[in-house]
Amino acid sequence: MRYLFPLLLVLSALATVLLPGCEPKEDLLTTDSSAKLEFSLDTVKFDTVFVSVGTVSKRLWVYNRNSRAVKVSEISLQSQPGVTYSLLVNGDKALTVRDVAIRGKDSLLVLVSATVDPTAGDAKPFLVVNDLRFRTNGNDQAVKVLSYGQNAYFHDNEVITKNTTWKADKPHVVYNSVLVDSLATLTIEAGARIYSHAGSFLVVRGRLLCNPTYRPTGPIKPDDPNIVRFQGDRREKQYADTPGQWGGLEFDASSQDNVLRFTEIKNSAFGLLIYNPFNRQPHPRVQVENAVLSNISTLNGGYNLEGAALLGISGDFVVRNTLITNCEQYAVFGVQGSQYQLDYCTLANYLQNNRQTPSVLLAPAIEINGKQRPPAAPRLTVRNSILWGTIRDGDELEFVDGEQYAGNISIRNSILKTKKYDNAGVLGQQKNGNIINPDEFERPLFKSSPVRFRGTKLNFQLDTLSPASNKGLPLPGITTDLLNLSRDPNTPDIGAYERVNP
Structure with a gap:
């Protein structure tokens, strides 16, 4: 009997192999x-x-x-x-x-x-x-x-050596970066669309004039066809708001007198990067007016630097009527003598990524690719602006060794999220008409933010009850807002948008 069971197993296996009709x-x-x-x-x-x-x-x-x-x-x-x-x-x-x-x-x-x-x-x-x-x-x-x-102009590893205009009749697609040489000016017409492939930069050693002649005659909408738009070349819906898809706009040490007006820059590693690591004088300078920079993020960007919408290494920015939103690292990062002037700007940093970096960081020195650069005191002037975000358990402002250059920091009539620089010492900002930490983190009451209305389209215009309403100081020469709406001549609103009365 002890041989019967093994025999039955053998016969069963043979039947499975030999008998027809047993295929699954x-x-x-x-x-x-x-x-x-x-x-x-x-x-x-x-x-x-x-x-x-x-x-x-x-x-x-x-x-x-x-x-x-x-x-x-x-x-x-x-x-x-x-x-x-x-x-x-x-x-x-x-x-x-x-x-x-x-x-x-x-x-x-x-x-x-x-x-x-x-x-x-x-x-x-x-x-x-x-x-x-x-x-x-x-x-x-x-x-x-x-x-x-769609037909397009293609720029593959291109070097621009003479004054050139990019027209708006077809999109421009950038591969392997584009370099504007030191003696050349690149002018980008109103309504142009620039799509950059992964890792590509527009590098300016000469001069960039973006939308220099567009003058709207009345209020415009965010989707106005005359706005110049920079973004990645991935057109699928899932990439519409994905950060870090391409490099950004870089201005090198020899670049001067750059102007960007009515321009949108999105989904890049850097928005505008001034790279002047040897502190060459005069500093490269970029003037930004009526612009939107959004969804900015990088882990290195080619220089082992964290991403920022405005990153100045010994560079100067003058920024007006501009919205900077949803940056995974910094909105403004100024080091080694960089100078920033922000007038009527809204920094609304709401990207939900457990961000630990402040929206605004100033520091005298920086380390690049493992080498420490010589220090130089930065300068920051802020007027009628909102510096806000959802950093957890921290400030949206950070002045590294700030006591050494406290006289270079001037913030007036602005809304700030900070506890460190509330009214402590020479860096205290509870003065000059500033509003510090109004209520809780839901403020300054935008029409639609991820905190107040999850899942809705973001809208950083001001709600009726916003503490930013009518708290600004009139600034000479700035009479309209980001969307070309007239500002109140006596008591303008704080931030990039003037509130529209219902």
Whole structure:
């Protein structure tokens, strides 16, 4: 009897191998014409694709809901004038894939990518439509593929050596950075769109004039078509507000008299970086008016520096009517003798990433790539501005060794989030019309912030009850706000936006 049980196991194994009809049901192939496929999408949509630049791959899941396997005799997507496609199925890259089996109750992943070819015409997006076809047991099924293409100017590792104008008739796409040489001026027309690839910078050794001639005749909206916009080249919806997608705008030691007006810079490692590590005189200078800088973040940015919307290393900024929001490290970072003047600015740092760095940091010296640079006292002048954010258990202001240059810090008629510099010593700011820590962190009562209205679109205009209302000091020459609304000539509001009475 002791040999009977092992014998039964052997006979059972042989029966499994030799007897017909024991193949798992889901592996048995059906040729029934009613066995159709189902799809995760009825349309594969590509967002606007710059011509000659391939897209990311889009995923399409193909489901076999039948209990038995089916053989897809052909999967095909034919290129046509205007667009070139590519399919990836089970590791095979082709436009036509044949004899692909899908087990019963199983699925197949198809990756689709597209490159839109240059066409004659203007910058308006154009639509290319095609069918991704599946033939199974005599059945033809199709999923629509939509590709929106757009012609563009391409700047790949370009050096600008003479005065140049970037027009607004087509988008500009930057690869491997663009350098404006020391004797050249780059002028960017009103309404231009600049899309930069990962790691790319616009480096200015000469001069940059961004939107220099646009003069709106009345109030404008945030989506005004005349605003110059810089952002990354990823056009998919999920990248709309993702920080750190490209480098930013860098101004080197020889750069002077730069002006950016009615400009938006978003999703970069640095917004505006002045890089003058040897403290060359005169400092590079950038004037910013009616601008928005948002979603700024980096871990190194090529210089082992943390990201900032305005980062000055021995550089000077004059900034008016400007919103800086949602920076993962700093909004303003000034070191080694940098000088900042902020008038009617709103720094609203609400990015939800457990940020530990203050929105505003000043320091005499900085270490770059492991080398300490010689110290020089920075300077900060702030008028009619909001310096705010949601840093946990800390200040939004930090003046490293600030007692040494306290006379270089002037903040007036502004709303500040700080306990360290409330009224302590020479750096105390509970003076000059400043409002320190109004109520709790929900203040200064913007119309819509992540704290007050989670999940809604951010709006940093002032709520009716905002403590910033009518607390400003009139400043000569600044009579309108970020959106070109007239400011109250006697008691203007604090921040980039003048409150509109209902």
